[in-house]
Amino acid sequence: MAIRKKALKKLGRSKLSVRAQKLKPRKVPPFEDVLPVAGLNKPASIIFRALNDLKIPFRAEVPFGGGSTLGGARVDFDLIGRNTVIEYNGPFHDTLEGQRRDFIRNLAVPLRRIIIIRVGDLPNIKPTLLRKLGQPV
Numbered sequence: 001m002a003i004r005k006k007a008l009k010k011l012g013r014s015k016l017s018v019r020a021q022k023l024k025p026r027k028v029p030p031f032e033d034v035l036p037v038a039g040l041n042k043p044a045s046i047i048f049r050a051l052n053d054l055k056i057p058f059r060a061e062v063p064f065g066g067g068s069t070l071g072g073a074r075v076d077f078d079l080i081g082r083n084t085v086i087e088y089n090g091p092f093h094d095t096l097e098g099q100r101r102d103f104i105r106n107l108a109v110p111l112r113r114i115i116i117i118r119v120g121d122l123p124n125i126k127p128t129l130l131r132k133l134g135q136p137v
Helices: 002-011 042-053 096-112 122-133
Strands: 058-064 073-079 084-088 115-119
Touching: 042 058, 042 073, 042 084, 042 122, 058 084, 084 122, 115 122
Parallel strands: 084 115
Antiparallel strands: 058 073, 073 084
8 A cells, every 4th residue: 555655646646637527408498388289298389389370381290210100200390392390409309219219210311302400499489490491581
């Protein structure tokens, strides 16, 4: 033990410090005043209403890449006639199951030549959708 203390004393303090990074869960804004649409969670309900207000034709919760039956995924919103889907980046996508389904969906995207638009800024969802879809705000 004494030899070890002498050796450590001669070496001095370590120049490198190793610290583990804490993984912080994604913050989800509160949605107290949102009345959910049947079959959708509150964030998806906000996007649903925004698409309706903007008069953009869409389908909600569409099976994709095998769908639920084959263990595949679903997209939050499929924009009809635009070859585009909208995904809300909620906390589900940080889970192992969410990452697996995202992976399956992302494999199917190049085959169908689909554009995925990921949204997360729900308070400004209408201008965000218009900007990402290429329409003037």
